[in-house]
Amino acid sequence: MAVNFEKLIMDLVAPLVVHPEDLLVKKFSEDEESITIQVIVHKDDLGRVIGKGGKIANAIRTISYAAASRIGKKINIDIDSF
Amino acid sequence: MKTFRFETKVLNDATLKFAADEMKVNQEYVSLKVVEEKHGLLGLNKNYVVEAVVNFDPINDSIRFLQMILTDMEIKAIVEAHQGEENNFTFTIDAEENPILIGRNGKTLDAIQTLLKNYINIFTDEHYMVLVDIGGYKEQRKKQLEILATKTAKEVAKSRISVCLNKMNAYERRVIHTKLSDWRDVTTESEGEEPNRYVVIRPKAK
Numbered sequence: 001m002a003v004n005f006e007k008l009i010m011d012l013v014a015p016l017v018v019h020p021e022d023l024l025v026k027k028f029s030e031d032e033e034s035i036t037i038q039v040i041v042h043k044d045d046l047g048r049v050i051g052k053g054g055k056i057a058n059a060i061r062t063i064s065y066a067a068a069s070r071i072g073k074k075i076n077i078d079i080d081s082f
Numbered sequence: 083m084k085t086f087r088f089e090t091k092v093l094n095d096a097t098l099k100f101a102a103d104e105m106k107v108n109q110e111y112v113s114l115k116v117v118e119e120k121h122g123l124l125g126l127n128k129n130y131v132v133e134a135v136v137n138f139d140p141i142n143d144s145i146r147f148l149q150m151i152l153t154d155m156e157i158k159a160i161v162e163a164h165q166g167e168e169n170n171f172t173f174t175i176d177a178e179e180n181p182i183l184i185g186r187n188g189k190t191l192d193a194i195q196t197l198l199k200n201y202i203n204i205f206t207d208e209h210y211m212v213l214v215d216i217g218g219y220k221e222q223r224k225k226q227l228e229i230l231a232t233k234t235a236k237e238v239a240k241s242r243i244s245v246c247l248n249k250m251n252a253y254e255r256r257v258i259h260t261k262l263s264d265w266r267d268v269t270t271e272s273e274g275e276e277p278n279r280y281v282v283i284r285p286k287a288k
Contacts, residue, residue: 008154015147015201020108048204056200062193066182067155 003067005037005075012060017045022082034074037064046081084136084207087117089129101134107205111136138205141165144173144212147201148194157183169210173198180217188223191216192251224257231261234283239267242285246273249280 010025017023019042028036041049050057061077068075086105090097093116102109112134120129141163152159152175159177166172175194177183184191191214199212215221230247238245247258255272258281262270269284 003156004154008151011150011154012197015108016204018103018106018108020110051200055196059193059196059200062185062190063151063155063197066185066190070179070182 003071005035005064005068008067009037009039009060009064009077012063013039013041013049016048016056017041018048019045028078032073034076035068036076036078039077039079041079041081043081046079049079084205086134087131088134089120089131091127091129093130093132097132098134101132105134105136107136111138111205113137136205140171140202140206140210143205144171144198144202148173148175148198151194152177159183169208170213171202171210172213172215175214175216177216180219183216184219188219191219220253223254227254227257228261231258231283235262235265235268238283238285239265244282244284247281247283249274249278251277252279255279255281 006025006027010023013025014020014023022040022042022045024038024040026038026040028038030036039049048056049060051059057077057079061075064075064077084105084107086101088101088104090100093114098109098112098114101114102112105112115133115135116130117133118131120131121127145161145163148161149159152161157177157179159175162174162176164172164174175183182190183194185193195212195214198214199210202210202212213220234245234247250258259270259272262268262283267286269286271282271284272279273282274280
């Protein structure tokens with residue numbers, strides 16, 4: 001079973017942003033234990049994607065973590081702006 | 083739904099972008115409607131009064147959003163929505179792999195709920211109450227909590243010693259408070275800081 005994490009995170013983040021043209025989701029590295037995914041959003045969207053006290057960011061992490069746990073991997077998500 | 087009225091001289095993509103920026107939503111969800119054309123003196127300056135509307139249906143779009151995420155996770159599931167009184171929505175998900183979606187102590191379930199609530203409230207002005215339940219987990223948890231509340235309250239009433247319960251999230255604390263609100267012998271109070279807030283059940287002074 002191959003879950004496409006880039007697409008999953010893209011779908012999770014896309015409705016939140018005002019500047020979809022500046023949204024970038026990229027797999028950074030993958031090894032046997034973990035996957036690192038980099039999310040880059042427009043400067044103005046950063047606050048909305050992270051949320052109050054990282055609430056939204058953590059929700060996104062938890063959902064991705066659940067999806068990744070089925071293939072026995074950990075997932076790290078970095079959220080950053082330009 | 084969010085609406086926004088403004089005047090403009092030209093109608094093009096930039097107008098749409100402006101409206102989307104003003105309302106702080108993704109421009110794919112915005113549509114424009116010309117309400118009125120204003121002509122200046124001699125009919126030279128033309129101004130449009132435009133109304134921008136967010137195309138969003140809380141129930142159907144939320145179901146689509148949940149289905150999309152579940153498909154991305156490769157989980158087959160049935161999503162149902164139910165509108166309670168006023169702006170109260172309950173979404174029930176039933177999947178083959180419920181435990182994965184619920185997570186430890188309902189952590190993943192809470193994440194889905196937070197995200198969906200945020201998703202709905204971005205596109206609307208009104209405030210919606212959103213509840214997500216997976217395979218009857220919340221209902222079952224509510225029953226358990228009510229049993230725990232009654233049992234502990236009886237003990238407190240008898241021994242007259244305060245009891246602290248384990249840390250719980252806002253919804254779970256609410257269940258306990260509501261359950262014990264009409265008891266004569268005990269009072270309840272939440273203490274501590276999020277995310278380690280907990281309920282204390284105290285005997286009522288006579």
